[in-house]
Amino acid sequence: MTGSGFSTRESDQITLAVPHSTASRRTLWGRDELLDELLAVVRDEGHKQDAGAVHVIQGLGGVGKTSVAVSVAHRLQRETDQVWWIGAQDASRFTGGLTALARQLGVPDEEIAVGRLADQLWRRLSALEEPWLLVVDNADDARLLDGPGRLALGTGLVRPHRSPRGLVLVTSRDGQPGTWGDHAVLHRLTPLGDGHGADVLLDLAGPTAGSREEAAELARRLGGLPLALNTVGRYLAAVGQRPARFRDAGETATFAEFRASLDDGGAFPHPGTATALAGIWRMSLDLLTERGHRCVRPLLEVLANFADAPVPLILADPAVLGEDEAFEGVGGAEIWAALQALAGLGLVDLAAANGVDTVALHPLVRDAHGSPGRYALNVRLLGEAAESDETGQPEDVERWPLWSALTPHAVHALAFEDDSDDDRLFLETCWVTNLVAGSLRAQGQLSQARKLLEELVSRQGGTLGEDHSDALTCRHNLASVLHLQGHHDRARTIYEDILATQLSTHGETHPGTLTIRHNLASVLHDQGHLDQARTIYEDMLTNRLSIHGESHPDTVAARHELARVLHNQGDLDQARTIYEDILTTQLSTHGETHPNALTIRHNLARVLYNQGHHDLAAAEMAAILSVRRRVIGPEHPYTLDTQAWLDIINAARGEP
Structure with a gap:
């Protein structure tokens, strides 16, 4: 063995050739701007701002990082024969590739043997005046690139150079700037938009699989992930080439059928796609676990169990998570570090939407990591968020963006079919959803509030019974929305029904009874029954004054409604x-x-x-x-x- 950790004979068996793939033969949809930017570094196109930098293509597993690198390499091979490709999946392959490249560039074996591989290699590369490209592919564990030095400090096995027309291109899931240092340029590769995603599917499967609109809908469902788009496109092409009589049950041949299959079962009809994606993401999580992020798997499961929408970070409450055995001993700093690590590998995105800090998952990551066993924990997280000081009240205008961000997750929790028969969880879910409906109502989104409350009333009536206190509250809130929408007759019927139950249970002076009478009188007023409404308000005002005094909000509300009646009279x-x-x-x-x-x-x-x-x-x-x-x-x-x-x-x- 040499000082490089790789024998000279073994390095002779390492190929530096660029791999051939379908990416080199097909249009690489949606990546033209990045390709032009990278090719400009090597071509003689005047001053280049990032000359000598290490360029890192970073993104989620399956997003097409290697495909971009392959496309750059094959295009440059038409202009120069100095194009080298080194795999960095493991230390042996990476160090062997560097050794092979050093020997090609004329570094003597004795220099390699005494451990001067990196210094001699980069001295030779910096001296090259003709165009050249070095690709280091799949450097997901960037620690392999340190060697005896430090990658982030520019002294690693991969480092900046002084060649005027050289390009060092690294592909990695690790997108944390601290990993690469100030001398690196990070290119974040994101999933394709619906249009380019449709281009990929149509390019592979052809027009017989469906229309462009159907292809775009499937691309959206696949989250624009090139690996999934390519695999699904090839699968549909293969199925479509066979006569229908030779297709097995469950095989899908069109974009619409494939999307419907995903929506119905949440699993890929073609198991190869699911296996490939699961393998990629499993390796990512293994890497993070090795780096000491022990809670990344359960945290990803919790996030994946929320709705297909950005998850407000308030729903990743360390105090609530810490009560679950999967997060035992895990504090806020560790959870935040895990979120940043997941974002660094592209499994999640940390961003602010309308002033609310959120974490978003790719839809296929969510499909792969959702766990029904996390339902109870997710409900507890929702409940804690709904009653926190940060969330405030649904009527607080400045908190509406946060309530809006919570809304899809409350709706998702309500729709979840829990087999545990845990009434406590169901009650908490209903409580949160009712608050969300109140926020929708306050924001003027009456149709959405009504739809949500009608679903709540239906679910509660079948589970708790119509006279349960929580069910009565939701029915009351539904009547309020119906009133605002102008459905006075239906609102009045609900109020009168609730009032009868309230009177028999709690009596005339109970605060809940007075509130229902107040709202019933408001409906009577809007129906034109002014004398009847005035009598109720005058009676209520007497009660409110004796119980609360003049400045109490309920007293002010009663006086306000009485003034409305007097105005109309x-x-x-x-x-x-x-x-x-x-x-x-x-x-x-x-x-x-x-x-x-x-x-x-x-x-x-x-x-x-x-x-x-x-x-x-x-x-x-x-x-x-x-x-x-x-x-x-x-x-x-x-x-x-x-x-x-x-x-x-x-x-x-x-x-x-």
């Missing part, structure tokens, strides 16, 4: 007096941007309009509109309602 002066009084209380308590303050101001402006104070009413509506546009957005129903009333008032002022 034509008692404008009394309605205005009440609005102005409660507005003063609201502004001193919550400020001018609070939703309740804006609602009171809106209704006060309408009274001013009916009293003939058109200029004053217009100024007030314009001010409210400005705040609502800024706070809840221009498309919120409340904003649109204010805009409509401003138009009406301006029309009365002669400004149609």
Whole structure:
């Protein structure tokens, strides 16, 4: 053995030839910009900013890193014969390749024998004036590239050079900048978009497998992962070439059939694809485990068990995870390090969406790592997030982005069929989903809130019974949404039904009873039953004042609804007096941007309009509109309602 760890005779058996593959013969869809950028480093095209740097193509396993390197190599082979390829899957293969290259470049065996392989090799490469390319492929464990020095410091077995037309190209799943150092240029290779994904499928399977639209839908379901696209495309081509009578049961021949099979069973009809992907990701996780990230597997399973949407990092709560035996002894720092390590290998993406820090999984990674056994843990994570200070209340405007990010995961948990018959988990799932529906309602997304609440009511009625307290709460919230949508009759029926149950269980003065009566009276008001609604509000106001006092939110709400009735009955002066009084209380308590303050101001402006104070009413509506546009957005129903009333008032002022 030599000092390099590889014998001269063994190095003679190492080939440095570029592998031939379908990537070298077909169009490499969606990678033109990167190919041009890399080829420009070698070609004589003026000043090159990254000359001498180590270029690293990084990304998820199966994203096509090696295919890009092969394409670069084959294109350059038309211009130079100095193109070398070294595999870095293991130390023996990598060191043997370096030794073979050093001998080709004329490094004497005695220099290699005394351990000067790297220094002599890079001195020779730096001295080359003609174009050359060195590819180091599959360097997923970048520690192999250190040697006696440090890769990140530029002293490793792979290092920067001084050749004017040389390119060092490394492919790796490791995308952490600290691994490669300041002298490296990282090229993040992402999955293909639907259009280029469709190109790959059509290129391989041909038009007989379906339309371009169907190919794009399948590409989206495969997450644009080139390995999956190529394997599926070849599979469909092979099946399509056989007459239908010679196809086995379960074989799919079209894009639409393949996508439907994935959606139905979550597994690849062609087992070779699943095996290849599982093997790639298993090796990635093995590598991270070897590096000391002991919780990467269970953490990936937890993330994969959430919905196919970015997962807010609040759902990776170390305190809740630490209660599970798979995370025993694992703290927040270790979980964060594991997330960064997973992101470094492309298995997840860490990003901020609408100000919310999230972690996103490739859909095929999610398919491969989801575990129904994690359902209970995921529900606990959702529950803890829903009642955290960070999440606040569903009505808090500044927290809406976080509630929106939680929404798909609550819906996903509700749809999950749990075989454990654990009512506690079901109740917690329903509780979180109900809060999410409340946020949708507050954001003005009434159709989505209604759909979710109807599903909740149906599930709870069949599991808990309609008179269960949680079921009554959801029915109450459903009636509220129906009321806002204008379905007054249905909302009134639900309120009256709930009220009867509430009275028989808790009596007339119970807070829950009073709340239901309040909302029932609001429906009666909107149905035109003004006298009936006024009687209820006057009675409720007496109760609220005696229980809570004048400044309590429930008392203010009762006075507000009474003012609405008085307004519609034509008692404008009394309605205005009440609005102005409660507005003063609201502004001193919550400020001018609070939703309740804006609602009171809106209704006060309408009274001013009916009293003939058109200029004053217009100024007030314009001010409210400005705040609502800024706070809840221009498309919120409340904003649109204010805009409509401003138009009406301006029309009365002669400004149609």
